[in-house]
Amino acid sequence: MRPDRLPDVVTDSQEETDSEADGGDGAGPEFPVDAFYDLLAERERPVLTATEVARALDCPHAVAEDALAALVDAGRVERQAVEADPVVWYPTDWKETQGRERVVVFPNRREIVVDQPSQFTRAQLSTFARLEDVNGDRGYRYVVREDDVWRAPQESFDDLQRSMRQALGGRYDALEEWAEGQWERARKFRLYTHEEGYVVLAAASADLLGNVAEHHLEDGVLRARIDDTEAWVAEDRTAEVKRTLYEAGYPVLDERTLERGDDLPVELRLQLRGYQNDWVKRFVSTGSGVLVGPPGSGKTVAAMGIMAAIEGETLILVPSRELATQWREELVANTSLAEAQVGEYHGGAKEVRPVTIATYQTAGMDRHRHIFEDRRWGLIIYDEVHHIPAPISRRSAQLQTKHRLGLSASPIREDDKEDEIYTLIGPPVGTDWEALFEAGYVAEPEVEVRFVPWASDLHENEYATANGHERRMAAATNPAKAAEIEAIRRDHVGEKTLIFVEYIDQGDRLADELGLPFVSGETPHARRRTLFEEFRTGPRDALIVSRVGDEGIDLPGAEVAIAASGLGGSRRQGAQRAGRTMRPVGKARMYVLATRGTKEEEFARQRTRHLAAKGVRVRERDSAAWSFENGEATAVEGADADGGDGAA
Structure with missing residues (x-):
């Protein structure tokens, strides 16, 4: 067991009400605080239940509760109810004297509650559990579900078991037996x-x-049975087989030997990092998969390393023309490919070359599909692979290729269709975010949710009387946010700053108020490229961007990200926006602005929860209050009311 870990396990008998009769007159054996500490040490747990104390003292449950209550009255012990479970008891000075994380495991419900978790623990938990709730008082609550085990990135159950024991600080047979059953279930069918x-x-x-x-x-x-356990699958319906059986609770291993694509020798001119080499080796051994890693971790470079290892003609699918151009520039600069070997195919260009970069939208159109189907691809790369479940994008999953590679920092979707990413493309392959933070390859972002007051009673009243979209717009465009952005920029003078907005009107208004250019989908491509280049090369230190800045656009100088609306966006976009600041050197900061007293508060917490699950620390604080006269904003409170380090 790790020396800094004191796990707790609550069994079925502990979750149920103790069946022993109270009996007696309430008098019972003494239970000094030293005995309480001794029992903690014996159990190797940070908390105790009254049931455990009753068993240790060989007394009725009610008598044990009275003894514990006496310690509470004396200020030596504290108590706390965990959801619908029994009260747990722990020393009053535990946090001050121990300063370590505490893990409570409910194996039969497959829930894990962690107080003060380390980055290592959160990163390990994220490989087999899902973060359900974060609360500054109760800590982090995780749930282990079937599909979490099905798509765990470990190569064997022994590896998964090792990760579970490292994260939980011990062995939990009931949970491990269930996980092993799910691991085996995910291997009942294969193609x-x-x-x-x-x-x-x-x-x-x-x-x-x-x-x-x-x-x-x-x-x-x-189409037909071959024998009792095998059947012939109709051509072009393999994706349907995988999707349908997944929904039935049986993931399918895809071990097909796809048609060999045309050869294309490629040499990578960059030195891969250790974990990138591991990504390449693991992908080549499986033949398909989704590369998962934080922005700035070099997934594009690893993808070029995979191209060099496979040496086959390659189709690269991207969500935007800007990304297509960016890919082409990276390939020509960092591989042996000549410019004539790399083409773009989208609304602005129609070039099919040994390496072709196309947009999902174009590749999914019927009138263009035959162009891609006629080519013998050795590899298809799906950049920002979370687009695949969308109707027009998923058509590209039917294109014939020997290898499929997905890339994403956060392969999650708000419609809960992320499962389709793995069924259509392949299993996850990646490195824990925390490992890259610790190694110094990626700067861990400091994420802060700031709750901004209303600019005036008039604005607050307009919000109260509005409905639907108008209500969301009122919270997003609260004029106090412009003042808060200016205050943040004053704290980061000279640092490259990206300001993200959800609505075009919001972006236009902030552009006028802050005197900054606004880049949106309506910005002409030439103007967009010019502004991004100015941001990269130095003369421009701030941009306001809509969702075009969320996906893959390489802005390596970004040091500060400000999400001007805590309501819009998604968990994935939150990770991408924080990721704009994840760089190997310097500090990285992200601010999420939410109007106090609106739905933005809870949405801001939800959107940053995914980052917390990845090992990123998220804090909350109140902004200053602002007074507005003649269009000028003045802070009416001195220092910000710091909400402390409560996790969002």
Whole structure:
């Protein structure tokens, strides 16, 4: 067990009300605080339940509660209820004297509550559990679900088991047995290529093929039985097989030998970091997968390393023309590919080359699909792979290729369709964010949620009487935010700053108030490229950007990110925006502005929760109050009311 970890486990018997009769007259054995500490040390846990004390003292449950209550009255012990579970008891001076994280595990409910978790613990937990709640008083609450185990990035169950024990600080048989069952469940079906060239679905048993696969799949998907456990899959319906069985609770291993693409020798002129080399080796061994790592960790460079390892003609799919141009420049500068070997295919160019960079929208259109289908690709790269579940983007998952590679800092979607990313592209391959922070490859961002007061009673009243979109707009465009942005910029004089907005009107208004250019989807491409280049090269230190700045645009000088609205955006966008500041040197800061007393407060917490799960520390604080006269903002409170380091 790690020396800085004191785990707790609550079993079924502890979760239920103690069945012993109270009995007696309330008198019972003495329970001095030293005995309380001794019992903690014996159990190797930071908290105790009254049930455990009753068993240790061999007394009724009510008597143990009275003894514990006496310690509370004496100020030596504190108590706290955990959700619907029994009260837990812990020493009053625990936080001051121990200064360490505490882990409480509920194995039968597959829940984990962690107080003061380290980055290591949060990063480890994120590989097999989902962060459900963050509260400054109760800490972090995680839930382990079936699909969390199905898509865990570990290569074997032994590796997953090791990660669980490291994160939880001990062994929990009930939880591990359940996780092992889910791990095996995710390997009950596989797709492989028959020696005669067609695709076969193989089940672990005849019962699974008949009662699960044939029961859930539509007629015609399986063309014919080969034997009791294998069936011939109809051409071009493999994605349907994977998606349908996943929804039925059975992920499918894809071990097909796809058609070999045309050869294309590629040499990478950059030196890969250790973890990037590991990404390349793991991808080559599996043949498909999604590279998951924080912005700034070099996923594009690793993708070029994969291109060099595979040496096949490559199609790169991106969400925007700006990213297509950026990819082309990176490839020509950092590989042996000549300019004539790299083409772009989108609304502004129509070049099909050995390496072709196209937008999802163009590749998904019927009139263009045959152009990509006629090519024998050795590799398809899906940049910002979270786009794949969208109707027009998912068509590209049907394109024939030997290898599929997805790239994303945060492969999550607000419509909960992130599961389709892994079923259509491949399993996750990546490195914990925390590991890159610790190694110094990526600067960990400091994320701060600032709650901004209303500029005036008039603005607050307008919000109260508005509905729907108008209500969201009123909170987002609160004039006090412009003053707060100026205050933040005064604290970061000379630092490159990106200000993100959700609405065009909001961006236009801030551009006028702050005297800064606003880049949106309506900005002409030439103007957009000029502004981004000015930001990269030095003369411009601040930009206001809409969602065009969220995905992959390389602005390496960014040191400060300000999300002007805590309501709009998504968890993924929160990670991307914080990621604009994740660089190998210097400090990285992100501010999320939310109007106090509106739905932006809770939405800001929800959107930053994903960052907290990745090991990023998030704090909250109140902004200054602002007074507005003749269009001028004046702070009416001195220092900001600091909300402390409560995690958002």
